Amino acid sequence: xxxxxxxxxxxxxxxxxxxxxxxxxxxxxxxxxxxxxxxxxxxxxxxxxxxxxxxxxxxxxxxxxxxxxxxxxxxxxxxxxxxxxxxxxxxxxxxxxxxxxxxxxxxxxxxxxxxxxxxxxxxxxxxxxxxxxxxxxxxxxxxxxxxxxxxxxxxxxxxxxxxxxxxxxxxxxxxxxxxxxxxxxxxxxxxxxxxxxxxxxxxxxxxxxxxxxxxxxxxxxxxxxxxxxxxxxxxxxxxxxxxxxxxxxxxxxxxxxxxxxxxxxxxxxxxxxxxxxxxxxxxxxxxxxxxxxxxxxxxxxxxxxxxxxxxxxxxxxxxxxxxxxxxxxxxxxxxxxxxxxxxxxxxxxxxxxxxxxxxxxxxxxxxxxxxxxxxxxxxxxxxxxxxxxxxxxxxxxxxxxxxxxxxxxxx
Numbered sequence: 001x002x003x004x005x006x007x008x009x010x011x012x013x014x015x016x017x018x019x020x021x022x023x024x025x026x027x028x029x030x031x032x033x034x035x036x037x038x039x040x041x042x043x044x045x046x047x048x049x050x051x052x053x054x055x056x057x058x059x060x061x062x063x064x065x066x067x068x069x070x071x072x073x074x075x076x077x078x079x080x081x082x083x084x085x086x087x088x089x090x091x092x093x094x095x096x097x098x099x100x101x102x103x104x105x106x107x108x109x110x111x112x113x114x115x116x117x118x119x120x121x122x123x124x125x126x127x128x129x130x131x132x133x134x135x136x137x138x139x140x141x142x143x144x145x146x147x148x149x150x151x152x153x154x155x156x157x158x159x160x161x162x163x164x165x166x167x168x169x170x171x172x173x174x175x176x177x178x179x180x181x182x183x184x185x186x187x188x189x190x191x192x193x194x195x196x197x198x199x200x201x202x203x204x205x206x207x208x209x210x211x212x213x214x215x216x217x218x219x220x221x222x223x224x225x226x227x228x229x230x231x232x233x234x235x236x237x238x239x240x241x242x243x244x245x246x247x248x249x250x251x252x253x254x255x256x257x258x259x260x261x262x263x264x265x266x267x268x269x270x271x272x273x274x275x276x277x278x279x280x281x282x283x284x285x286x287x288x289x290x291x292x293x294x295x296x297x298x299x300x301x302x303x304x305x306x307x308x309x310x311x312x313x314x315x316x317x318x319x320x321x322x323x324x325x326x327x328x329x330x331x332x333x334x335x336x337x338x339x340x341x342x343x344x345x346x347x348x349x350x351x352x353x354x355x356x357x358x359x360x361x362x363x364x365x366x367x368x369x370x371x372x373x374x375x376x377x378x379x380x381x382x383x384x385x386x387x388x389x390x391x392x393x394x395x396x397x398x399x400x401x402x403x404x405x406x407x408x409x410x411x
Contacts, residue, residue, distance in 0.1 A: 048210070049209065049212075050084070050207045050208070050283040050284060051207060051209075051210070051212035051214060051251050051283055052205060052206075052207050052215040052217075052283045052284055052285065053076040053077050053078050053079070053080070053206050053207065053208045053215070053253075054074045054075065054076045054077065054152075054205065054206040054253065055086075055204065055205045055206075055217070055253035055254055055255055055278075055282060056074075056171070056200050056204055056254060056255075057168065057204065057255045057256065057257050057268070057274065058090045058091055058166045058167070058204060058268065059167070059168050059169045059170070059257045059258065059259075059267055059268050060091065060167060060169055060268070061092070061164035061166060062164070062165050062167050062199065062201070063164070063165065064161045064162055064163060064164065064165045065158060065165070066158050066159065066160050066161040067157075067158070067159065067181035068157070068158070068177050068178060068179060069155055069157040069177065069178040069184040069193075070155065070156050070157070070175065070177050070197070070201045070202070071111050071153050071155040071175055071176040071177070071178070071190070071193050072153070072155070072156070072175045072200050072201060073106060073111075073151055073152075073153060073174065073175045073176070074151070074152050074154055074200070074203070075149070075150075075152075075239065076146060076149065076150055076206055076251075077148070077149065077239075077242035077245075077246075077250075077251045078208060078210075078212045078242075078246075078249060078250070079145070079146045079147045079208060079210065080145070080146060080209045080210030080211075081143070081145050081208075081209060082141045082142060082144060082208065082210075083103055083141075083142050083144050083146060083152075083207065083208055083209075084121070084138050084139050084142060084206075084207045084209075085101060085103060085138070085139045085142070085203060085205070086138055086204050086205030086206070086207070087101060087129060087136065087137050087139065087156065087202055087204070088135075088166045088202060088203070088204040089131035089134070089135060089136075089162075090135065090136055090166050090204075090277070092131075092133045092134070092163055092164055092165070092166055093163045093164055094133055094162060094163045095130050095131065095132055095133065096130065096131040096132075096133070096158070096163075097128065097129070097158065097160060098128065098129045098131070098158055098202070099128050099157055099158075099159045099183070100120070100127065100157040100183060100185035101120070101121040101122075101123075101129055101139060101154070101155070102118060102120050102121060102153075102154070102155045102185045102186050103118075103119050103142055103144060103152055103153065103206075104117045104118040104119065104144075104152065104153045104155075104188065105144075105146065105150060105151070105152060105153070106150070106151035106152060106153050110176075111153065111176035111190025111193035112188065112189060112190040113153055113187075113188040113190070117144065117188075118186055119142045119143070119144050120142075120186060121139035121140065122139060122140045123137060123139055123140060124140065136204060136205075136277070138205075138207070146208060149246070152206065154203045155184075155186075156185070156201065156202045156203060157183065157184070157185045165201055165202060166201075166202060166204075167199045167200060167201045167202070168199060168200040168204070168257075169199055169267075170222065170225045170227060170256075170257075170258045171198055171199050171200045172225075172226045172227075172229065172231045172232070173198070173200070173232060174196050174198065174232055175196065175197050175198075175199070175200065175201075176193035176195070176197070177193060177194075177195040177196070177197055178192040178195075179192075179195055180192060198231070205253075205282065207283045207284075208251070211249060212249050212250070213250050214250060214251070214284040214286035214287075215251035215252065215253055215282060215283065215284045215285050216241070216245070216250050216251070216252050216285075216287045216410050217253045217255050217279040217282060217285055217287070217288050217289070218237070218241070218252065218253065218255060218289050218291070219255045219256075219271065219275075219278070219279050219288055219289065219290050219291070220255070220257075220260070220289075220290070220330075221256060221257060221258060221259065221260040221295050222256065222257075222259060222260075222392060223237075223291060223294070223333065223392060223393065223401075224236070224237065224238060224254060224255070224256030224291055225256035225258045226239075227258055227392040228387040228389070228393045228398075229393065229394065229395050229398050230394075230395055233395070235395040235399075236398055237393070237399075237401035238252050238254040238256070238402075239252070239254075240398055240399050240402035240403075241402040241405055243402075244402060244405075245407060245410070248410075250286070250407075250410065253279075253282055253285075255274075255278040255279055259295060260292065260295065261292070261293075261295045261299060262292040262293045262296050262303075262309065262312050263303055263308055263309070263312055264296065264299075264303075266295060266299065271290075272315060275316060275320075276319075279320075280320060280325065285323070285325050286410065286411065287325060287326045287328060287409070287411070288316075288320050288325050288326070288327045288328070289328045289366060289405065290316060290327060290328070290329055290330060290362075291330040291332075293309055293332050293352055294333070294335060294349070297332070297345045297348050297349055297352070298335060298338070298340040298342075298345055299340075302342075302345060302348075303348070304344070304348055306348065306351045306352055309352050310355055313329065313355075313356070317361060317362060317363070326409070327362050327363050327364075328362060328363065328364045328365065328366050328405065328409050328410065329356040329361060329364075329365050329366070330367075330368045330404075331353040331356050331357065331366070331367050331368050331369035331370070332349050332352055332353055332356075332368075332369060333372055333373070333393075333401075334349075334369065334372070334374070334378065334379050334381050335379075335390060336380035336381075336390065337380055338389060338390040338391040341379075341390075346379050353369050363409070364406070364409035366406070366409070367404055368401050371401060371403065372393065372400050381393070384396055384397075385400060
């Protein structure tokens with residue numbers, strides 16, 4: 001049984017705030033090569049095909065919680081008549097054993113499931129799932145009709161200590177943990193889930209089968225991850241984009257990692273290194289929106305050569321095109337007033353934005369910079385969009401970013 005004190009020390013965290021982009025965590029993974037996936041890659045969109053409806057990208061590891069059931073709350077974009085769950089041991093050091101993976105519709109705002117909606121997910125027919133280190137696996141299809149914009153409860157239980165747990169740090173979503181060591185993964189009643197966490201453990205994706213037209217991957221750093229937006233409201237810009245695309249039947253996947261860089265490893269592998277695992281291998285991907293580079297400009301060492309940015313962007317586009325995926329380049333947003341701001345860095349940002357707008361690198365452009373900059377001080381975010389750190393965006397700013405994406409560019 002997991003001691004209550006140990007789990008509370010690990011899990012009872014405030015949602016990650018607006019400083020998560022500033023420095024790597026002590027447990028950050030810095031692999032420099034793409035991670036393989038144990039099951040098949042992208043499925044074509046269309047009736048009865050699989051489409052990604054929710055994603056989070058692995059961003060580090062935390063101590064395992066043997067005997068505990070972790071009930072991850074995830075907010076999907078498009079619905080369907082069946083689901084499958086992506087379970088990740090990508091950053092683990094040894095085999096990950098899960099003796100239960102379940103999925104259910106969430107009832108109200110807590111850890112309770114909608115009565116009759118609890119389902120057990122299997123892998124090749126087996127309830128116990130073993131995931132090799134460095135890999136993701138997809139469960140077997142789970143018959144469950146889920147509506148658009150639903151909250152799901154995806155619960156995993158580790159019976160033994162499988163080593164470092166792959167997790168996503170900046171969830172901005174309260175999830176729940178049952179501490180008593182019993183098999184609670186299929187409890188519809190959430191009474192046993194007495195601890196909370198602001199991280200997602202082991203679960204990195206949900207696919208749906210149905211009438212969706214495909215999926216769009218939002219690929220970026222903490223600006224995409226949602227830093228600055230209100231926790232438990234799904235106000236990250238990819239969430240707001242999903243609301244706009246609802247009638248288009250496009251799923252939206254959030255592959256943001258706070259602290260991520262385009263050119264170098266930082267918090268997690270670089271954008272180039274994780275492109276396949278976090279974007280191009282996801283189900284039904286039709287378009288990729290790339291918002292990467294501000295951490296290279298303001299980080300250590302500072303990236304100053306615009307040619308490096310161009311080469312990296314062109315590589316992303318070329319690799320995406322090999323998979324039939326369109327790429328929308330998002331201009332880099334202002335950061336004047338942030339602690340790492342420099343005039344030299346601002347000059348690089350403006351040159352990179354000129355490249356994105358007019359360099360012919362991308363299939364289309366989403367001008368995030370123009371949407372959120374202060375007309376009186378273009379190196380700064382509009383005060384009404386600034387949560388106070390002069391780098392990230394509040395809920396209104398996230399809405400402005402989403403509005404800057406033209407749906408026609410995603411098809």
